[in-house]
Amino acid sequence: MNRKNSFGSAVLITVFLLMSSFSTTVPVKKFKPEGTWKYSAPAAPEGYTIGFFIIEKGESGYEVTFMLDEYSKVKANEVNYKRRNLEFVLYLENELVRITGTFEDDKFTGKASYSEGVIDITAVREET
Numbered sequence: 001m002n003r004k005n006s007f008g009s010a011v012l013i014t015v016f017l018l019m020s021s022f023s024t025t026v027p028v029k030k031f032k033p034e035g036t037w038k039y040s041a042p043a044a045p046e047g048y049t050i051g052f053f054i055i056e057k058g059e060s061g062y063e064v065t066f067m068l069d070e071y072s073k074v075k076a077n078e079v080n081y082k083r084r085n086l087e088f089v090l091y092l093e094n095e096l097v098r099i100t101g102t103f104e105d106d107k108f109t110g111k112a113s114y115s116e117g118v119i120d121i122t123a124v125r126e127e128t
Contacts, residue, residue, distance in 0.1 A: 031084055033062065033103055039123040041112055048092070053123065055086075064088045086110070 064076035076088035101110015
């Protein structure tokens with residue numbers, strides 16, 4: 001009787017191993033924040049409510065360029081990206097502005113803090 005149980009267990013294990021070797025798993029696509037992001041900050045001071053930020057991969061990490069319009073570009077400092085979280089600092093008209101937020105697919109949701117307070121900022125990735 002023990003031989004029958006042992007044989008049955010061996011067959012089940014073999015079938016399980018065979019079935020699991022044929023199963024396919026879809027690889028998880030790693031998120032990359034690079035691209036042009038159109039932002040909106042409705043509570044920001046006039047002239048800063050909409051614009052773009054461009055994220056590029058540089059030699060020493062990510063680089064962010066903030067664009068209020070086609071003529072006004074500001075390079076961000078202290079750029080830190082880790083696990084879909086982005087943080088960077090800008091100096092706009094001698095004002096320190098810290099942007100922090102999180103990416104969820106092609107959307108960014110965060111906060112911009114400066115001397116007047118904290119405001120919401122959202123962005124969507126522009127199609128290339």
